[in-house]
Amino acid sequence: MAGSVASPSPSTLRRAILVNLRQRGPMSPDGLATHLGASRTGVLQQLHALEQAGLVAHAIERHGVGRPRHLYDVTPDAQDLFPADYNGFASALLDAIASVGGQDLVEEVFAARRQQLGARLREQLAARVAADAPLADRVRELAVIQDGAGYLAEAIVASDGTIRLREHNCAIFHLAREAGSCCEAELALFREVLGADVVRETHIASGDRSCTFRVETRAGD
Structure with missing residues (x-):
């Protein structure tokens, strides 16, 4: 007796559904089942799971007599599940900035970004801890x-x-490895928002396992 064809695992089927919707646009459960060689029931189960997760949504298409069709498509929230090249884009953008205005312009860009982040961090810290709180408490909240x-x-x-303050992961590792300016901007940012002396002791982009910052009260404070 011929063996039956194994059904794809739920995770494999979910991934296949997302890829097909991304490539082909809105599709019905029947259309997906036919294209993927899966059962309609299995496809519906995964579509419902994806919809609950906010990764797909459906619209109802009515045409003439008969039951309306439910057409499913990916949502913007599903974008992060597909390949992206943010690191490459950021590096290329920095190269372009340097080619236009030299390293001075790159430094200006990081300084402007530091000001933006500083304003946001100060606002977040103010909502979490008093401005005159002990330095250790402010570092904990940071x-x-x-x-x-x-x-x-x-x-x-x-x-x-x-x-x-110890960071075990660098969220901008590839950029930090190519442009040391962003690490110096982070160091200056911490000094500004904490109003303290901050010394970097270890550095992920230099090969350490973490970025560690020693934070001390400024002399005279």
Whole structure:
């Protein structure tokens, strides 16, 4: 007796559905099932799961007599599941900026970006901790904010009172490796928003496992 053809796993089928909708545009469950060689029931189950996750949505198409068709398509939220080249784009953009205005213009761009990030970080910190709170508390809250931005950050206060901010991931690693200016901008940013002396002790882009910053109260404060 001939063996039956194995059905694709749920994760494989979900991926195939997303790719086909991306390539072909809106499709009905029947159309997807036919094209993918899967059962209509299996396709519907995965479409419903994808819809609940906000990755696909359906519209109803009515034409003449008969039951309306449900046509499914990917949503903008599904975009992050497809290949992207943000690192390459960012690097090429920096090269273009340098070719237009030289390294001075690159520095100006990072300075402007630092000002934007600084304003946002100060606003976030103000909502989380008092401006006159102990430095360790402000560093802890900054670590929470950076952790939410993908840096796997934590604040560490040693028994002798030494305060460190440690980032176990560099969310802009490829850019940081090519353009040291962005790392210097981050260092200056931390000094500004914390109002403290900040010294970088370890550096992911230089081969370390983390970016570690020692944070100290400024002399005279």
